[in-house]
Amino acid sequence: xxxxxxxxxxxxxxxxxxxxxxxxxxxxxxxxxxxxxxxxxxxxxxxxxxxxxxxxxxxxxxxxxxxxxxxxxxxxxxxxxxxxxxxxxxxxxxxxxxxxxxxxxxxxxxxxxxxxxxxxxxxxxxxxxxxxxxxxxxxxxxxxxxxxxxxxxxxxxxxxxxxxxxxxxxxxxxxxxxxxxxxxxxxxxxxxxxx
Numbered sequence: 076x077x078x079x080x081x082x083x084x085x086x087x088x089x090x091x092x093x094x095x096x097x098x099x100x101x102x103x104x105x106x107x108x109x110x111x112x113x114x115x116x117x118x119x120x121x122x123x124x125x126x127x128x129x130x131x132x133x134x135x136x137x138x139x140x141x142x143x144x145x146x147x148x149x150x151x152x153x154x155x156x157x158x159x160x161x162x163x164x165x166x167x168x169x170x171x172x173x174x175x176x177x178x179x180x181x182x183x184x185x186x187x188x189x190x191x192x193x194x195x196x197x198x199x200x201x202x203x204x205x206x207x208x209x210x211x212x213x214x215x216x217x218x219x220x221x222x223x224x225x226x227x228x229x230x231x232x233x234x235x236x237x238x239x240x241x242x243x244x245x246x247x248x249x250x251x252x253x254x255x256x257x258x259x260x261x262x263x264x265x266x267x268x269x270x
Contacts, residue, residue: 079110083249084118085219088128091115092137121254124218165191167259169198173210173226175267177237181227183209195241195252195263196221220253226265240268 081090091111112132120126131137172184187201202210211228214221223239224230231238241248241255242264248255257263 079112079114081111084114085122085125085128085249087111087115087118088125088130088132091129091132122220122251167191167193167257169257170260170262171198171202171210171265172262173265175227175229177267177269179229183227185210191259192256195248195255195257198257198263199223199252214252220251223252223265226267229267231267236270238268238270239265241265 081087081094094111115129115132120129166188167190168186168188170184170186172182174182183206185202185206187198187205189197189201196214199210199212203212209227212226213224213230215224216222223241226239241252243257243261245264248263
């Protein structure tokens with residue numbers, strides 16, 4: 076795919092593992108390995124599942140041979156320590172909209188102020204606190220982080236194949252609400268959709 080992305084940022088780890096370990100089983104094709112790894116290196120992974128999938132290919136391994144590393148492999152690694160930020164973080168303003176055009180139409184929009192580097196879930200919580208009648212929502216925990224199950228009392232339904240899809244500038248987000256960090260004045264839309 077263009078710019079080295081294979082699927083989306085969360086499928087990159089498994090895709091890289093597959094491509095790195097199975098090249099002998101398929102006809103050689105032009106594949107820009109460096110460009111694909113550049114995508115991975117430049118992303119700030121937050122979810123443990125995504126990190127677990129992307130780490131093996133970064134060291135030339137796959138899940139199939141990861142068990143052979145042993146504890147000795149970690150002895151050479153120095154622990155990364157992240158220093159806490161000092162002072163008051165800068166604030167950003169994010170516009171957040173929810174829209175349902177499938178049944179019982181509704182559309183609500185608000186602007187919320189959150190600390191810079193806040194995740195989309197924080198934006199949603201602030202919107203809910205400021206306007207609970209319009210922006211109430213529910214999530215469920217998954218191995219990939221929180222999954223939004225309902226907004227404004229409208230829940231996704233597997234039988235009807237509906238769910239809440241998140242967009243920025245009409246482009247689907249490639250990350251979930253627990254990891255995506257909106258930018259200042261970004262307009263995030265949650266649109267009730269079908270799959």
